[in-house]
Amino acid sequence: xxxxxxxxxxxxxxxxxxxxxxxxxxxxxxxxxxxxxxxxxxxxxxxxxxxxxxxxxxxxxxxxxxxxxxxxxxxxxxxxxxxxxxxxxxxxxxxxxxxxxxxxxxxxxxxxxxxxxxxxxxxxxxxxxxxxxxxxxxxxxxxxxxxxxxxxxxxxxxxxxxxxxxxxxxxxxxxxxxxxxxxxxxxxxxxxxxxxxxxxxxxxxxxxxxxxxxxxxxxxxxxxxxxxxxxxxxxxxxxxxxxxxxxxxxxxxxxxxxxxxxxxxxxxxxxxxxxxxxxxxxxxxxxxxxxxxxxxxxxxxxxxxxxxxxxxxxxxxxxxxxxxxxxxxxxxxxxxxxxxxxxxxxxxxxxxxxxxxxxxxxxxxxxxxxxxxxxxxxxxxxxxxxxxxxxxxxxxxxxxxxxxxxxxxxxxxxxxxxxxxxxxxxxxxxxxxxxxxxxxxxxxxxxxxxxxxxxxxxxxxxxxxxxxxxxxxxxxxxxxxxxxxxxxxxxxxxxxxxxxxxxxxxxxxxxxxxxxxxxxxxxxxxxxxxxxxxxxxxxxxxxxxxxxxxxxxxxxxxxxxxxxxxxxxxxxxxxxxxxxxxxxxxxxxxxxxxxxxxxxxxxxxxxxxxxxxxxxxxxxxxxxx
Amino acid sequence: xxxxxxxxxxxxxxxxxxxxxxxxxxxxxxxxxxxxxxxxxxxxxxxxxxxxxxxxxxxxxxxxxxxxxxxxxxxxxxxxxxxxxxxxxxxxxxxxxxxxxxxxxxxxxxxxxxxxxxxxxxxxxxxxxxxxxxxxxxxxxxxxxxxxxxxxxxxxxxxxxxxxxxxxxxxxxxxxxxxxxxxxxxxxxxxxxxxxxxxxxxxxxxxxx
Numbered sequence: 001x002x003x004x005x006x007x008x009x010x011x012x013x014x015x016x017x018x019x020x021x022x023x024x025x026x027x028x029x030x031x032x033x034x035x036x037x038x039x040x041x042x043x044x045x046x047x048x049x050x051x052x053x054x055x056x057x058x059x060x061x062x063x064x065x066x067x068x069x070x071x072x073x074x075x076x077x078x079x080x081x082x083x084x085x086x087x088x089x090x091x092x093x094x095x096x097x098x099x100x101x102x103x104x105x106x107x108x109x110x111x112x113x114x115x116x117x118x119x120x121x122x123x124x125x126x127x128x129x130x131x132x133x134x135x136x137x138x139x140x141x142x143x144x145x146x147x148x149x150x151x152x153x154x155x156x157x158x159x160x161x162x163x164x165x166x167x168x169x170x171x172x173x174x175x176x177x178x179x180x181x182x183x184x185x186x187x188x189x190x191x192x193x194x195x196x197x198x199x200x201x202x203x204x205x206x207x208x209x210x211x212x213x214x215x216x217x218x219x220x221x222x223x224x225x226x227x228x229x230x231x232x233x234x235x236x237x238x239x240x241x242x243x244x245x246x247x248x249x250x251x252x253x254x255x256x257x258x259x260x261x262x263x264x265x266x267x268x269x270x271x272x273x274x275x276x277x278x279x280x281x282x283x284x285x286x287x288x289x290x291x292x293x294x295x296x297x298x299x300x301x302x303x304x305x306x307x308x309x310x311x312x313x314x315x316x317x318x319x320x321x322x323x324x325x326x327x328x329x330x331x332x333x334x335x336x337x338x339x340x341x342x343x344x345x346x347x348x349x350x351x352x353x354x355x356x357x358x359x360x361x362x363x364x365x366x367x368x369x370x371x372x373x374x375x376x377x378x379x380x381x382x383x384x385x386x387x388x389x390x391x392x393x394x395x396x397x398x399x400x401x402x403x404x405x406x407x408x409x410x411x412x413x414x415x416x417x418x419x420x421x422x423x424x425x426x427x428x429x430x431x432x433x434x435x436x437x438x439x440x441x442x443x444x445x446x447x448x449x450x451x452x453x454x455x456x457x458x459x460x461x462x463x464x465x466x467x468x469x470x471x472x473x474x475x476x477x478x479x480x481x482x483x484x485x486x487x488x489x490x491x492x493x494x495x496x497x498x499x500x501x502x503x504x505x506x507x508x509x510x511x512x513x514x515x516x517x518x519x520x521x522x523x524x525x526x527x528x529x530x531x532x533x534x535x536x537x538x539x540x541x542x543x544x545x546x547x548x549x550x551x552x553x554x555x556x557x558x559x560x561x562x563x564x565x566x567x568x569x570x571x572x573x574x575x576x577x578x579x580x581x582x583x584x585x586x587x588x589x590x591x592x593x594x595x596x597x598x599x600x601x602x603x604x605x606x607x608x609x610x611x612x613x614x615x616x617x618x619x620x621x622x623x624x625x
Numbered sequence: 626x627x628x629x630x631x632x633x634x635x636x637x638x639x640x641x642x643x644x645x646x647x648x649x650x651x652x653x654x655x656x657x658x659x660x661x662x663x664x665x666x667x668x669x670x671x672x673x674x675x676x677x678x679x680x681x682x683x684x685x686x687x688x689x690x691x692x693x694x695x696x697x698x699x700x701x702x703x704x705x706x707x708x709x710x711x712x713x714x715x716x717x718x719x720x721x722x723x724x725x726x727x728x729x730x731x732x733x734x735x736x737x738x739x740x741x742x743x744x745x746x747x748x749x750x751x752x753x754x755x756x757x758x759x760x761x762x763x764x765x766x767x768x769x770x771x772x773x774x775x776x777x778x779x780x781x782x783x784x785x786x787x788x789x790x791x792x793x794x795x796x797x798x799x800x801x802x803x804x805x806x807x808x809x810x811x812x813x814x815x816x817x818x819x820x821x822x823x824x825x826x827x828x829x830x831x832x833x834x
């Protein structure tokens with residue numbers, strides 16, 4: 001029953017086991033950060049190979065077929081295995097603390113979500129070693145992917161299916177957490193913006209992932225079980241994949257960008273030392289973007305031939321999204337306006353995000369005009385556009401958020417000087433790489449090409465772009481050095497290390513106790529901690545006396561459930577080759593998963609209590625320190 | 626601890642499935658899950674409608690050749706009735722009458738199994754009489770995927786209810802397992818609602834042409 005013993009010394013094996021079985025949102029956040037960070041580096045290396053190949057004309061650094069695999073895996077890895085998990089890391093680490101909760105609503109499912117994502121990502125990347133990676137682009141249009149030989153596309157389909165289940169569970173978990181687990185006084189309109197954006201992004205996950213699930217099932221059936229959904233010879237229709245992919249895919253980009261907006265909406269008021277301008281309009285804009293996000297998928301399909309009426313409707317709906325996004329941009333600018341600004345590393349990322357993202361937004365509106373899009377479609381102009389919104393929006397948020405929330409996750413601070421060096425390299429490199437790609441696209445360079453000819457005016461632009469990619473890589477390497485130095489030095493910081501924390505997550509001691517809040521805080525306004533500080537108090541007013549705290553038990557079952565699907569995926573894939581062992585492997589894998597589910601269902605898991613006395617002992621120790 | 630506490634029919638709370646925080650969370654989370662499932666089935670319905678009667682050559686059977694009302698009517702009645710009996714089970718759950726709840730759940734399971742038997746017969750019939758299979762045409766793929774996903778949900782729901790009945794047979798109701806029973810019945814209703822749509826969109830529209 002004793003839990004404080006957890007904090008005493010332990011071996012490597014014990015730590016490993018702890019992380020394999022953990023259901024604590026803070027540890028799951030670290031798992032997401034490590035796994036997402038790893039895949040971010042993998043995707044980054046793939047990006048570097050792409051830029052090396054395109055640095056000079058007629059290059060053959062990689063072969064054409066391998067190039068297709070690398071560009072497919074770059075996109076797929078960055079979206080599904082890097083950006084989303086890294087955002088999930090911050091959501092897990094910060095959101096429960098922001099609403100004053102002791103954990104998420106479903107700690108067990110939280111762990112399950114992580115392991116599903118992890119095994120899905122692992123499965124996808126094993127394709128490199130088992131006969132070749134997927135090579136039909138991250139969109140994997142059916143007419144192309146059905147013709148792809150080998151198992152590359154099968155790895156894509158099964159890997160994304162498994163990791164998609166994990167994401168869906170994460171989304172449901174966050175929705176319920178935010179609705180049911182808020183501390184006393186934390187009304188909806190007092191929730192920090194990062195919590196709000198997590199909430200809306202989770203709702204988008206809930207409604208956007210099932211269409212992807214269905215599309216992936218159909219692709220799996222077509223490729224591995226002989227069905228004919230996309231096979232025109234059997235009466236199928238290849239456009240069905242396009243629709244489902246983008247009904248998922250467009251909300252997906254808002255699933256990425258909304259939490260990024262949330263992170264910036266936390267960083268900017270903190271370092272402007274001023275409350276967020278237009279809080280309620282920010283909330284309204286977030287909800288509106290989430291809603292409109294489902295209305296615009298066909299703008300990816302203007303050239304598919306849906307007809308002028310459909311194109312016109314989707315064009316107008318797409319342009320409409322610029323309105324709530326514009327509201328947000330002005331609110332951030334007006335928050336900084338007149339503030340007492342501190343240029344910390346997170347703030348540098350936040351300030352540089354505003355113009356970068358606006359540039360991506362403007363090219364987005366250009367493409368929303370359907371006739372113009374016929375010119376832009378599948379050119380480097382598109383590549384430039386979505387890298388401006390994803391790198392200039394999401395990645396800058398991830399990097400800014402990493403520096404900002406590092407103390408909450410690890411109890412230490414990243415070095416500010418090295419942070420500024422890494423920011424300078426990354427930001428310069430980013431604009432150097434992608435700004436010129438607009439012009440390459442307008443000059444006619446198509447997207448996804450393996451190489452290009454000399455004498456067509458594309459040499460300089462591509463070389464500049466590749467040099468920029470090198471700058472970004474240096475920025476990331478400096479960041480890694482920074483992380484390493486910080487971890488070796490291990491200088492623990494106390495509560496509220498930025499000194500200007502406004503919301504609940506900064507009100508608790510660092511490192512965060514495993515039960516988060518000894519007493520649930522009483523929230524008395526927007527920016528709850530700031531409200532207390534302005535009243536001259538050091539901490540939050542408790543909403544309850546010290547009492548027993550109920551905690552969930554650790555569990556190995558989530559790992560097993562995910563492992564079962566991982567094994568089953570191999571069986572599914574190789575039964576199409578008529579391998580004898582494939583069907584048994586499929587059955588064993590599913591048996592592990594469903595057996596673990598049955599075990600979970602019949603075995604009571606009541607959790608345990610931390611007793612009041614132990615908590616009071618802790619208080620004494622803290623005071624003596 | 627509240628979840629292990631023994632109750633009598635007097636002390637049993639009015640909404641036992643939501644009496645604990647865990648129960649509240651499960652209740653809400655499961656509704657969200659069903660929201661996602663709705664989108665999943667909506668996608669399958671859309672695919673079916675897009676590929677209905679879409680066959681490679683004229684010798685393939687179409688919807689109007691395949692479907693007949695009597696069997697589908699029987700299946701609909703079986704499933705609708707099983708939804709009603711699961712309501713009775715939840716009525717007794719709320720009144721802390723464990724034995725009657727188990728009885729009604731048992732009837733629900735039997736009706737579900739009967740439905741499943743009819744569905745297997747139906748699929749065999751299409752295969753033997755018409756050569757209509759999962760791999761014969763895009764229409765076949767879409768039909769078996771939509772109806773088969775529903776059938777898979779029925780199997781999962783039956784397994785879930787049986788597991789709950791067996792697991793709790795000896796210990797009766799408490800606030801830890803009440804939400805579990807409630808959610809299983811909610812899932813069963815969802816399956817029923819999906820079937821109503823399948824009955825309309827696949828079979829009625831199929832027969833009408």
